[in-house]
Amino acid sequence: MLMRLDKFLTHAGALTRTEASKAARAGRITVDGKSVRDCSVKIDPRQCSVAVDGEIVVYRQYTWIMMNKPSGVVSATEDGRDKTVVDLLPEQLQSLGLFPCGRLDRDTVGLIMLTNDGELSHSLLSPKHHAEKVYSFTLSVPYDKSVPLETGILMDGKMTKPAVIQMSDELHGRITLTEGKYHQIKRMFERAGSKVVFLKRESFGGIPLDVSLAPGEWRYLTQDEEDRLRAL
Ligand code: URA
Numbered sequence: 001m002l003m004r005l006d007k008f009l010t011h012a013g014a015l016t017r018t019e020a021s022k023a024a025r026a027g028r029i030t031v032d033g034k035s036v037r038d039c040s041v042k043i044d045p046r047q048c049s050v051a052v053d054g055e056i057v058v059y060r061q062y063t064w065i066m067m068n069k070p071s072g073v074v075s076a077t078e079d080g081r082d083k084t085v086v087d088l089l090p091e092q093l094q095s096l097g098l099f100p101c102g103r104l105d106r107d108t109v110g111l112i113m114l115t116n117d118g119e120l121s122h123s124l125l126s127p128k129h130h131a132e133k134v135y136s137f138t139l140s141v142p143y144d145k146s147v148p149l150e151t152g153i154l155m156d157g158k159m160t161k162p163a164v165i166q167m168s169d170e171l172h173g174r175i176t177l178t179e180g181k182y183h184q185i186k187r188m189f190e191r192a193g194s195k196v197v198f199l200k201r202e203s204f205g206g207i208p209l210d211v212s213l214a215p216g217e218w219r220y221l222t223q224d225e226e227d228r229l230r231a232l
Contacts, residue, residue, distance in 0.1 A: 134201070137189075
């Protein structure tokens with residue numbers, strides 16, 4: 001598979017197209033150890049070793065990113081009013097067609113995955129495979145334990161799938177879901193007479209939020225994390 005050097009560099013998230021052509025002209029890009037000054041050359045990313053300033057750029061067919069979503073940001077690609085999770089990414093990643101894999105409410109914080117791998121994203125969210133998601137939450141008042149939130153309640157005309165709730169005290173807990181109805185957790189606890197006042201996604205498909213990411217920060221998934229998603 002051949003692709004233009006500048007396309008390879010933008011897809012890898014290393015440089016924007018303009019930066020790539022400037023860097024090439026300045027002799028900062030090498031392919032298999034030789035300086036390449038023309039970014040329109042075609043390379044085979046699986047065979048060649050490309051470096052910028054001596055640092056090897058890893059080829060990625062798809063990009064997978066984890067972000068610690070801050071409150072007040074919407075999990076969409078565009079929004080007329082609010083900032084989106086895509087807006088928080090640097091410029092060289094803006095043109096990769098990244099979109100959030102699933103949704104978090106505007107005021108929900110924590111782990112959100114962004115990708116341009118439509119097929120895997122779709123299958124991770126499909127009812128058949130739906131990846132497990134763990135959230136921590138804080139309630140306004142203790143919830144009514146007689147409401148069967150874990151076995152299932154009627155929501156949007158269907159029973160919710162089994163969920164696991166582990167409380168650490170009367171107001172704080174964790175919930176594990178394998179589906180994602182609109183405002184699901186908030187609506188579940190509302191039905192049990194309480195209100196969710198804080199909600200954070202801690203993990204997705206068994207991959208925990210990297211604790212070193214401050215709100216608004218992101219990093220690429222490691223190959224191992226990406227393989228784990230693919231194996232689900
Ligand atoms: N459930 C909710 O109510 N909100 C979210 O953001 C995610 C799950």
